[in-house]
Each structure stands twice: as C-alpha cells, then as structure tokens.
Amino acid sequence: MFFLLSDFDYTMYMHGQQDVTDKNIAAIKKFRNDGNLFAIASGRSAQSIKSVLPEYTEFTDFYVLDDGATILDSGQSSIHTDRFGADLVDRLNSSLSKIDYDGKHAVVCFSDGHKESPTITANASKVRLWFDNVVDMVKTEKVLEYLFKDTLHWYSYTEVFFNDDIRLDWISHNMCSLIDITLARTNKASAIRKLCTILGIQKNSIVTVGDDLNDKAMINDFNGHVIKRPNNQYMWDLLDYNHVHDNLYGLIEKLPQI
Numbered sequence: 001m002f003f004l005l006s007d008f009d010y011t012m013y014m015h016g017q018q019d020v021t022d023k024n025i026a027a028i029k030k031f032r033n034d035g036n037l038f039a040i041a042s043g044r045s046a047q048s049i050k051s052v053l054p055e056y057t058e059f060t061d062f063y064v065l066d067d068g069a070t071i072l073d074s075g076q077s078s079i080h081t082d083r084f085g086a087d088l089v090d091r092l093n094s095s096l097s098k099i100d101y102d103g104k105h106a107v108v109c110f111s112d113g114h115k116e117s118p119t120i121t122a123n124a125s126k127v128r129l130w131f132d133n134v135v136d137m138v139k140t141e142k143v144l145e146y147l148f149k150d151t152l153h154w155y156s157y158t159e160v161f162f163n164d165d166i167r168l169d170w171i172s173h174n175m176c177s178l179i180d181i182t183l184a185r186t187n188k189a190s191a192i193r194k195l196c197t198i199l200g201i202q203k204n205s206i207v208t209v210g211d212d213l214n215d216k217a218m219i220n221d222f223n224g225h226v227i228k229r230p231n232n233q234y235m236w237d238l239l240d241y242n243h244v245h246d247n248l249y250g251l252i253e254k255l256p257q258i
Contacts, residue, residue: 001036002255003201004028005064005192005218007210008042011227012248013053020247021053027249029059039195041188043067043180043214045110045126046076066110066126067182067214068191080194082186084124088166092127092181093119095143105140106130126186129179137170137177144168144179169214189217209251211235225251 006012012028014020028038039062042049046065049056062079063072071079084092096107096119107119110126120127131137167186171178188208196206208218209225211232218224219235225243226235236244245251 001205002031002207003037003039003196003205004031004207004209004252004255005039005041005188005222006208006248007212007215007227008040008044008049010211010229011209011215012040013049014247020249024248025059027252031252031255032059032061037061037201039064041065041068041192041208041210041215041218043126045070046072048110062195064188064191064195067180067186068188069125069182069186070110071191071195079198080191081125082183084120084122084127084183086122089120089122089124092144096120096129096140099136099139099143101136101139102133105132105136120181125182127181129181131177131179134177137179140179141170187217188215189221192218192222207255209245209248227251 006028009015012021012024014024032038038060040049040056040060041064044065046063049065057074057076061074063070063076065072069082071081073079106129108128108130109121109124110128129137129140131140165184167182167184169180169182171180188210192206192208195201196203203222206222207225208215208222209227210216210219211227211229212235215224216235216238219226219238224239225245226232226239227248228236228244228246245254
C-alpha cells in the first residue's frame with residue numbers, strides 16, 4: 001500500500017488546464033480503488049479548495065491544510081490543529097491596528113474558514129493578510145519587522161522566522177500581494193509525521209509530491225517528487241531526474257516501479 005500526499009495548486013489542480021486536472025483526478029480515483037490512500041497537502045483551507053474543486057471530498061482520505069497547521073480526516077473532522085494562542089494574536093493585532101492603510105486590505109483566518117475578518121482570531125492556525133497594493137504590504141512588513149526586531153533572522157530567501165515561534169511568507173501575485181502567517185514549527189512535513197504516527201503508517205509507504213517551496217520539507221523528508229513548471233527549476237534541483245515529472249497522473253502510473 002502507498003500513501004500519496006499531493007500539493008493542490010499546480011500539482012493536482014492545474015489552473016487553466018482542465019484536461020490535466022481531470023486526468024489527475026481519474027488517476028487518483030484508480031489509485032485509491034487499488035487499495036492505496038490519498039491526501040491533499042496544501043497551503044489552502046478546505047473551504048478554499050472547495051471554491052475551485054467542489055468534488056474534492058469524493059477522492060480524498062485525509063487533508064493536510066494551512067501549510068500543515070490543520071489535519072482533517074475524510075469527513076473533515078479535526079485530527080490536529082496548530083493554533084496561534086492568545087498572546088501571539090494580541091501582539092499581531094496590536095501591531096496591525098497601528099497601521100494607516102492607503103487602500104483596502106483583508107485578514108483571512110484560515111482555521112475559521114475562508115472569510116474576511118477585521119482582526120486575527122485567537123483560534124487561528126494560519127492567517128493571510130491580503131493587500132490590493134504593494135504600498136500597504138510594505139507598511140505591514142515594516143511594522144512586523146519592528147515588532148520582532150530583536151529576534152528577526154532569515155530562514156531562507158522566501159521565509160522569515162520571528163522569535164522562533166512564527167513564520168511569515170511574502171507572496172506577490174499580479175493582482176495583489178500577500179503575507180501568510182503560520183507558527184514556525186508548522187509545515188507539511190511535521191503534519192505528515194503526526195498523521196502517520198496516529199495512523200501507524202510506516203515512512204517507506206509514504207510518497208509526497210509538490211511544485212513549490214512550501215512543499216520542500218515534505219519532499220525532502222518523505223520520498224518526494226516534483227511536478228515541473230517553467231519557473232520552478234529550483235525545485236527540480238532538489239531531486240534526481242527520476243523524481244521530476246511532467247504531471248501527477250504520470251507519477252501515479254509509475255508508482256509501482258518507484
């Protein structure tokens with residue numbers, strides 16, 4: 001038996017390529033019918049996935065969501081959640097309340113569902129600060145850096161850890177800019193370790209696949225594979241050529257031989 005954990009965006013769900021998404025889903029269904037387990041491992045919340053793929057629950061056994069902060073079973077009941085806690089939420093809300101924004105921004109508390117909220121809630125497991133313009137994002141960045149200035153250190157060229165308890169990811173899109181906030185200890189690999197301990201699944205049964213840096217930990221730790229994209233060559237370099245694939249359905253077809 002294999003336990004395959006797949007990233008969602010640009011791995012399983014291919015934006016603008018419905019034919020590839022359909023083939024991926026068909027391959028996942030056959031994979032499960034053959035007696036294997038499948039999980040989505042995504043930075044998204046369950047509600048966010050549902051907004052683009054309503055039928056995802058039909059072929060998913062487990063969910064590792066919010067970049068590993070939330071683990072759900074097939075019925076979407078909670079198995080584990082890494083929550084921020086009141087002290088950290090108070091510090092973040094105090095900081096954000098002092099910023100004079102030029103434009104609209106939204107706070108999305110993933111653990112509460114995909115919704116906008118004026119403040120970060122005490123039971124949040126992941127928070128997304130969503131900005132319509134880069135100016136507001138830069139203001140927020142500077143305030144957060146000041147709040148944690150005594151303990152700021154770089155983890156990689158895209159991730160920052162503050163005080164060993166929080167991670168901020170700066171993300172730029174064509175239409176908006178984002179800051180994702182999770183606990184420092186939270187990632188997809190740590191969530192997979194928790195889930196497999198609970199299920200009693202051995203590490204040699206696990207296969208992971210993704211396409212971007214938030215997949216790096218699980219790819220390194222659990223028989224990882226990468227789906228090619230034009231701009232993710234940095235991920236290909238992590239692995240030998242046999243673990244880099246054009247699409248998910250092709251990887252699934254090869255699994256008995258890998």
